[in-house]
Amino acid sequence: MFDEMYSEDAQIRQHYLQVNSWLRTMSSTVISQKNYEAESHFKRIGITFSVKDDDMSERIIPFDLIPRILTNYEWSKIEKGVIQRSKALNAFLYDIYNNGEIFKAGIIPEENILKKDSYDQSMINFSPPNKIYSPIVGVDLIRTGKDDFYVLEDNCRTPSGVSYMLENREIMMKMFPDLFHSNRVLRVDDYPTRLLQTLMSLAPKKCESSVPTVVLLTPGHLNSAYYEHTFLSDQMGIEMVEAQDLFVENDFLYMKTVDGPKKIDVVYRRIDDDYLDPLAYNPNSVIGVPGITHVYKTGGVNICSAPGAGIADDKAVYIYVPEMIKFYLGETPILDNVQTWRCERDDDLKYVLENIDELVIKEVDGSGGHGMLIGPKSTKQEIEDFSSKLKLHPEGYIAQPTLDLSSSPTLIDNEISGRRVDLRPFCLLGEKVQLCPGGLTRVALGKGSYIVNSSQGGGVKDTWVLAD
Numbered sequence: 001m002f003d004e005m006y007s008e009d010a011q012i013r014q015h016y017l018q019v020n021s022w023l024r025t026m027s028s029t030v031i032s033q034k035n036y037e038a039e040s041h042f043k044r045i046g047i048t049f050s051v052k053d054d055d056m057s058e059r060i061i062p063f064d065l066i067p068r069i070l071t072n073y074e075w076s077k078i079e080k081g082v083i084q085r086s087k088a089l090n091a092f093l094y095d096i097y098n099n100g101e102i103f104k105a106g107i108i109p110e111e112n113i114l115k116k117d118s119y120d121q122s123m124i125n126f127s128p129p130n131k132i133y134s135p136i137v138g139v140d141l142i143r144t145g146k147d148d149f150y151v152l153e154d155n156c157r158t159p160s161g162v163s164y165m166l167e168n169r170e171i172m173m174k175m176f177p178d179l180f181h182s183n184r185v186l187r188v189d190d191y192p193t194r195l196l197q198t199l200m201s202l203a204p205k206k207c208e209s210s211v212p213t214v215v216l217l218t219p220g221h222l223n224s225a226y227y228e229h230t231f232l233s234d235q236m237g238i239e240m241v242e243a244q245d246l247f248v249e250n251d252f253l254y255m256k257t258v259d260g261p262k263k264i265d266v267v268y269r270r271i272d273d274d275y276l277d278p279l280a281y282n283p284n285s286v287i288g289v290p291g292i293t294h295v296y297k298t299g300g301v302n303i304c305s306a307p308g309a310g311i312a313d314d315k316a317v318y319i320y321v322p323e324m325i326k327f328y329l330g331e332t333p334i335l336d337n338v339q340t341w342r343c344e345r346d347d348d349l350k351y352v353l354e355n356i357d358e359l360v361i362k363e364v365d366g367s368g369g370h371g372m373l374i375g376p377k378s379t380k381q382e383i384e385d386f387s388s389k390l391k392l393h394p395e396g397y398i399a400q401p402t403l404d405l406s407s408s409p410t411l412i413d414n415e416i417s418g419r420r421v422d423l424r425p426f427c428l429l430g431e432k433v434q435l436c437p438g439g440l441t442r443v444a445l446g447k448g449s450y451i452v453n454s455s456q457g458g459g460v461k462d463t464w465v466l467a468d
Contacts, residue, residue: 002145002406003418004068015071015466016409018182023066028414031065034175035411038063041171046227047163061164062459067172067179068408068421068441072468078141078149078425079435081335084325086137086427089156089312091328092321093133097123097308107323113311118365120273120308122280126297129202130430133306136195137427138162138440141335143406150338150403152422153318157310158270161440162426163228166191166235168462169438184467186437192235194428194436199266201431205299206252212265215255216240219271219287229270238268248291253301266302267292273307315364315398316342338403344395352399353390356383359399360450361390374450376402405450408461410443420444422452423463437465 005016012020026034042060070078095101096113097120103110113119138159140152169188173180196214203212218229220242233240239255246264247254254261269276275285280293295301311317319340322333341348341359352359356375363371373386390397407418425439441463442452452458 001404001418001420002143002148004143004406004421005409005418015069019067019069019179022176022179023409023416031411031414034065035063037175038065038171041174042167045167047167061454062445063168063171064410064443064445064459064461065172065175066409066411066416067462067464068423068443069464069466071466074147075437075465077147077334078423079437081149081151081333082137082139082141082425082427082435083433084329084331084334085139085151085154085321086134086429087433088321088324088328089137089154090131090133090429092324093156093306093309093312094127094131095328096311098125098127102324102327105327107327108317108320112316116311116314116316118273118308118310118314120311122293123306123308128306129204129302132202132304132429133309134312135198135202135304135429137429138424139335139427141423141425142338142403143421143423144403149335151318151321151335152338153315154313154321155424156312157272157305159424159426160225160228161424161442162191163231164460165426165436165438165440165463166231168440168460172462183464186465186467188436188438188463191426191436192232194434195232195268196236196238198428198430198434199268199304202302202304203265204296204302207265209265213255213263214238214266214268215246215264217246217267217269217271217289218242219275223270225270232268243287243289246289246292248289248295251295251298251300253289253292253295264301266304268304273310276303276307315340315362316344319398338400341399343390343397343399348399349390349394353387356387356390356399358402360402361386361397361399363396364398365396374402377448377450402450405444405452408441408443410445410461412445412447417447419447420450420452421461438463 007013102108134156138155141149142152143149199214200212216233218240229240245256253264255264274282276288277293278285278288279290296303322337325331325333341352343349343352359375361373405420408421409416410419421441421443423439423441425435427435441461443459443461444452445459446457
């Protein structure tokens with residue numbers, strides 16, 4: 001396992017020296033006090049996550065005080081790789097809904113895409129402004145060595161977690177201002193400004209204002225990411241709206257205000273495709289806006305992310321992203337995929353079933369650490385049950401090797417202990433393409449655990465990118 005703080009000969013890596021000195025000055029009493037302060041801060045502002053097995057249960061996400069630190073050199077590779085990947089994914093989305101060149105080239109079988117539920121037939125022959133389907137892309141990365149970063153999955157539909165990234169930084173700066181005076185940490189607090197600029201640069205063709213009106217569309221307070229919706233709308237200085245706040249008239253979208261209707265140009269939507277418009281998708285949806293897709297298709301409003309962008313999140317599509325980069329950009333992929341077996345292929349299925357106790361099996365449409373099997377950590381019965389699922393529905397699963405995620409110093413019961421981490425940077429694509437220098441680091445708090453998802457017992461920590 002690669003340790004991010006200690007080198008192979010147990011020496012502290014240069015960029016962790018100051019944080020190590022700081023940790024040595026902290027007594028267990030101070031650590032307990034600061035942990036309490038952080039928990040109280042999250043509780044006060046309402047940062048919670050939903051527990052998957054109990055829809056009514058909300059918990060405060062565990063926060064670790066020790067930052068995860070990346071040098072400017074390390075970040076440079078991540079930044080270039082994530083931007084490259086995000087561009088290719090948007091080019092892929094435009095292509096599959098318009099030209100189908102990647103099918104004609106024989107790189108991806110057409111039926112692998114067109115048969116997916118997440119492929120939106122109504123988006124065929126339509127292009128959003130600037131051909132940007134997904135203006136916010138979250139790429140989940142793992143690290144296995146000094147220069148070895150791998151992409152675990154892509155999130156193009158509505159990547160969440162950026163509020164954790166921002167709040168993690170805020171609480172660290174409040175509690176330990178001296179740390180930031182002695183370390184040249186690049187800022188992340190301008191992300192909301194970057195996001196708003198990105199959304200405004202994607203105004204629809206019928207927008208006549210030099211300052212487009214942007215709103216955030218939320219499904220409401222019962223949504224598990226509702227805190228993030230309120231946080232981002234507040235930080236961007238835009239209105240957060242629900243379906244009842246909007247209406248369609250004369251091929252435009254309006255928001256109800258005390259001063260009368262106000263025309264909306266860009267909708268940053270946090271509602272799934274199926275519930276977006278009861279006239280175009282699920283007719284039973286009560287959280288969607290009737291007629292919004294017609295306004296979208298006729299250039300009266302832009303919806304970010306575009307309907308149908310979720311096809312790029314499919315884990316069966318993920319395996320083709322390196323080929324997409326070569327095909328659309330003419331470049332060599334900077335970040336590698338994790339080796340992946342598609343269980344719908346007979347040879348792959350045979351290999352997976354024979355080696356299932358050594359592999360990680362995932363649902364192609366799964367998320368949040370659910371619907372998966374970690375072979376080395378599973379019981380004989382769990383493996384047998386999952387083998388039966390694979391035989392019944394092989395097309396619903398992929399398999400990957402069990403990679404040892406890098407370890408980051410973490411406070412466990414006031415003692416420093418290594419725990420596995422991943423990283424989700426957020427790429428913004430509009431008039432320009434940019435990556436906020438940081439991201440959401442999730443940490444597997446259980447000893448020996450590989451699962452970093454909050455709903456599965458994971459926590460979060462601040463992510464530092466040091467200036468050059």
